Amino acid sequence: MADPLLQSDIVVIGGGNAGLCAALSAAEAGAPVTVLECAPPEFRGGNSRHTRNMRTMHARPTGVLTGSYSEQEYLDDLLRVTGGQTDERLARTVIRESEECAQWMMSHGVRFQPPLGGTLHLGRTNAFFLGGGKALLNAYYRAAEQRGVRIVYDAEVTSLDIRNSVFDSGRALVNGRPATFKGKALVAAAGGFEANLEWLKDAWGPAAENFLVRGTPYNRGAVLKLLLTAGAEPVGDPTQCHAVAIDGRAPKFDGGIVTRLDCVPLGIAVNQQAERFYDEGEDLWPKRYAIWGRLVAQQPGQIAFSIIDSKVMDKFMPSVFPPFRGERISELASALGLPPGRLTATVCAYNRSVVAGKFNHQALDDCHTSGLIPPKSHWALPLDTPPFFGYPLRPGITFTYLGVKVGENAAVEMAHGGPSRNIFAAGEIMAGNILGKGYLAGFGMAIGTVFGRIAGREAARAAR
Numbered sequence: 001m002a003d004p005l006l007q008s009d010i011v012v013i014g015g016g017n018a019g020l021c022a023a024l025s026a027a028e029a030g031a032p033v034t035v036l037e038c039a040p041p042e043f044r045g046g047n048s049r050h051t052r053n054m055r056t057m058h059a060r061p062t063g064v065l066t067g068s069y070s071e072q073e074y075l076d077d078l079l080r081v082t083g084g085q086t087d088e089r090l091a092r093t094v095i096r097e098s099e100e101c102a103q104w105m106m107s108h109g110v111r112f113q114p115p116l117g118g119t120l121h122l123g124r125t126n127a128f129f130l131g132g133g134k135a136l137l138n139a140y141y142r143a144a145e146q147r148g149v150r151i152v153y154d155a156e157v158t159s160l161d162i163r164n165s166v167f168d169s170g171r172a173l174v175n176g177r178p179a180t181f182k183g184k185a186l187v188a189a190a191g192g193f194e195a196n197l198e199w200l201k202d203a204w205g206p207a208a209e210n211f212l213v214r215g216t217p218y219n220r221g222a223v224l225k226l227l228l229t230a231g232a233e234p235v236g237d238p239t240q241c242h243a244v245a246i247d248g249r250a251p252k253f254d255g256g257i258v259t260r261l262d263c264v265p266l267g268i269a270v271n272q273q274a275e276r277f278y279d280e281g282e283d284l285w286p287k288r289y290a291i292w293g294r295l296v297a298q299q300p301g302q303i304a305f306s307i308i309d310s311k312v313m314d315k316f317m318p319s320v321f322p323p324f325r326g327e328r329i330s331e332l333a334s335a336l337g338l339p340p341g342r343l344t345a346t347v348c349a350y351n352r353s354v355v356a357g358k359f360n361h362q363a364l365d366d367c368h369t370s371g372l373i374p375p376k377s378h379w380a381l382p383l384d385t386p387p388f389f390g391y392p393l394r395p396g397i398t399f400t401y402l403g404v405k406v407g408e409n410a411a412v413e414m415a416h417g418g419p420s421r422n423i424f425a426a427g428e429i430m431a432g433n434i435l436g437k438g439y440l441a442g443f444g445m446a447i448g449t450v451f452g453r454i455a456g457r458e459a460a461r462a463a464r
Contacts, residue, residue, distance in 0.1 A: 004174070006152060006181040008034035009463040010456070011170070013157055013223050014189035015039070016046030017133075017445060018427025020140035021452025022187045022459065024108060027147040029460035035144070036155040036172060036181065038190070038218045044137065044153065046191050047215035047399060047428070047444075050256035051133035053126040054449060055442035057099045064102070064112040067124040071095050074125075077440055081287050085436020093408055094434065094443075097450040102127055105449070109139030121284050121362060126442040132257075155179075157190070157223055162230040165414040167423045184463035185422040187455045188412070189448075192400035192428045193221025194241065195253065200397070203238035210302035212246060214260075214396040217253040224429055227404050232423075233413040236401040236432025242439045243293025245269075247319040248303055248392030258320040261391050264292060265379050266315060266361065267308035268350055269393065271299040274333065274343035276350070281378035284364065290398075290439030297395040304393040305336050307347070309385045315361050323389040332388045351382040399444065401432035410455035422462045424455035 010026045012019045015037030023033045037044050057074050058065050074095045078086060102112065111130040114123075122128075129136045144151065152174060159171040167186040172179050193199045195217045200208035228234055250259035265281050269292075278295050282288055296304045307329075326332030329347050330340035350372065357366035361379055369376045404412050404425050411419035412430075427448040434447060 003178045003180050006034055006179055007183070008032045008150065009184045010034070010187065010459045011036065011181055011183035011185075012187040012189060014046065014191060014427065015044050015151065016189065016191065016427060016448070017048035017051070017136070017140075018448035018452040019187070019189035020137065020144060021449050022189055022424075022426050022456035023144050023149045024140065024147065025453045025456030026187075026460040027144065027149050029457055031460040031463050032148070034150045034152060034181065034183070036157060037151060037153050038156050039153065039216065041153050043216065043218070044141070045133065046219060048137055048448070049133045050215055051129070051136070051445055052257060053122065053128040053442045054101065054445035055098065055125055055440055056102060056127045056446070057095050062102070064114060064127045065124060069125050077287060078443070081438035081440055082436050083438065087433045089408060090406070091434050094446050094450045097453070098446045101446070101449050104453070108143040110136050111139075121286055122441060125286075157226070160226045160230055162423070165231065165417045165420045165423070167420070185424065185459035187459050188223050188227060188404070188423065188425045188429050189427045189452065189455070190223035190429055191216070191219035192403065193224060194219055194397045194400045196220040204297070207297060207302055211297065211395045211397050212250050212255065213253045214244070214246060214255055214257070214398050219399070219428070221400075224403065227412065231414050231416060233405040233415045234402065235405040235430075236403050236436065238400065238402040240401040240432070240437045241293075242290050242398035242401075242435075242444065243297065244289050244396050244398065245292035245296050245304065245306075245393040246396030247321050248394040249321045250394065250396065255396070259396065260289075261306055261319050261393060262289070262316040263308050263312070263318070263391065264289075264306050266312040267306055267383060268347070268376070269304050269306050270338070270343065270346060271304050272301055272338070274338045274346050276346060276374060277304070279374050279377055281368070281376045281380060286441035289441070292393070293395040293397065296393050302395055305338065306391045306393055307332070307343075307383065307388065308390075309383045309388050311381060311385045312361075313389065319391060323391050325387045325389050327386050327388075329383070329388055332390050336390045336392065347383050350376075351384060354380045354382050399428040399431065401435050401437070403428070403430045403432040406430045406433055406451070409458045410451050411458065422459070424459050426451040426455040
């Protein structure tokens with residue numbers, strides 16, 4: 001019996017935000033589309049299931065955003081967190097086109113809500129999805145099915161037939177059985193390799209064994225590896241990734257955003273030796289939270305601890321897990337498994353260094369330390385109000401930055417022969433073009449939405 005054949009003008013590999021945006025855009029252009037989603041229906045959507053918002057340029061207040069957020073300010077923020085390691089042409093494409101995305105998203109059933117406050121500082125810059133990423137995906141899947149897009153679940157792509165930089169067909173296991181798929185154009189939107197621990201260890205060494213994967217266990221990098229093997233030009237550093245500090249009690253995979261800890265700027269962070277290792281108040285949290293996974297990964301045992309007191313307990317979104325607590329610092333240290341004397345000494349040295357100012361966790365305030373190494377530049381308050389609280393921190397990998405190089409039309413650049421005429425990429429699999437390092441809250445969704453729409457549109461044009 002012959003293997004089943006899945007044939008369509010456009011084949012989209014990956015059923016997350018970027019893939020669905022590509023499928024919808026291609027369908028709107030009149031092309032028949034098939035989406036191959038590696039996960040079963042209940043886990044569809046990749047890391048997009050765990051998202052909450054999208055960073056959005058806008059010239060004036062909207063129903064879900066305050067103030068304005070200009071192209072230049074957006075770009076300056078990106079250049080600051082990446083240290084200039086970005087393709088500015090592609091970055092400007094994302095920034096400019098993000099302005100019209102919300103309206104397009106709403107036309108496909110996505111709904112928005114007022115943003116959160118607190119340490120996130122996102123009311124002016126990020127539009128929040130009502131119901132989060134799952135609601136967004138459900139809206140997109142409904143819209144795609146209404147437009148005749150075929151969705152194939154449990155479809156693990158195993159090979160791609162790419163000759164002279166042109167896609168012809170591929171092979172997949174669909175519900176464990178071999179199948180062939182063919183198309184006139186291909187959109188790769190299958191994410192990075194963060195759930196492939198062996199690949200992570202190639203980049204990070206044995207330390208990667210201790211990493212937790214915030215998102216889907218299905219992003220193992222199979223499609224990325226197939227494209228690179230077929231001659232796609234790589235972009236990005238395999239050791240660079242979106243990695244945040246999450247609760248050390250989170251599961252190995254799929255803990256999602258509820259395991260993230262936003263209390264780090266409001267206290268001190270120490271390693272297993274109860275020693276501080278970085279400036280907790282360096283900048284506003286959305287511009288620095290994504291460096292903390294890497295910082296924790298560099299500590300002994302890839303673990304650290306956030307220490308706060310009662311004064312700030314109502315100023316951040318807590319983890320899904322309750323904090324450890326103690327009436328004295330030494331008691332908290334024992335609960336966390338830290339040396340009590342050393343943590344007490346660290347806290348005392350920090351408290352002595354605090355320069356009084358006007359505390360404002362919504363802005364870069366003047367509460368800082370003096371004579372302390374490393375310093376704390378903002379939000380420095382003495383840890384002096386019991387009970388004291390602590391959270392264990394582990395590196396939580398969201399997505400990797402090694403990917404395939406693309407142009408402004410999302411076409412994949414081939415190492416020999418220039419851009420492919422019918423292979424396009426969107427989302428995390430190409431985010432390394434724009435994110436050389438660092439991260440801005442909500443920027444991954446902006447990349448996926450903008451380049452998903454571009455990839456779908458251009459794939460439909462190539463198919464014609």
